[in-house]
Amino acid sequence: MTRDVAEPCIFCDIVAGKIKTEFIYEDDAVVAFPDIRPIAPLHVLVVPRDHHATLAEVVTTKVGPPLLGRLLKVAGDIGAARASKDGGYRIVINNGAAAGQTVYHLHVHVLSGRHFAWPPG
DSSP, X not given: OOOOTTSOOHHHHHHTTSSXXXXXXXXXXXXXXXXXXXXXXXXXXXXXXXXXXXXXXXXXXXXHHHHHHHHHHXXXXXXXXXXXXXXXXXXXOOOSGGGTOOSSSOOEEEEESSOOOSSOO
């Protein structure tokens, strides 16, 4: 997606190195870093380097399937490597304000280290 350059995006700034953070993982398509407001002992965000505002936006594109596969592969690898002792972790993608999305740059949350109720919310 091409976005208006006047429209700020914190994740684009992080990817571009304008905001410093420790990358837990990076490759040519995605980066992963700790969430600045974690809701669990392990809370990592996996973010595509290219800007896509929402999951709904990217699923209908040619880049959607390979990008989503890459995001989930990296999220799963991080969860498996860094999960709490029981090995459990949760992967979440919020799509839109009603689902809790607050940063409009597609991202995956990797959460572990506490009990997560079901259903969520």
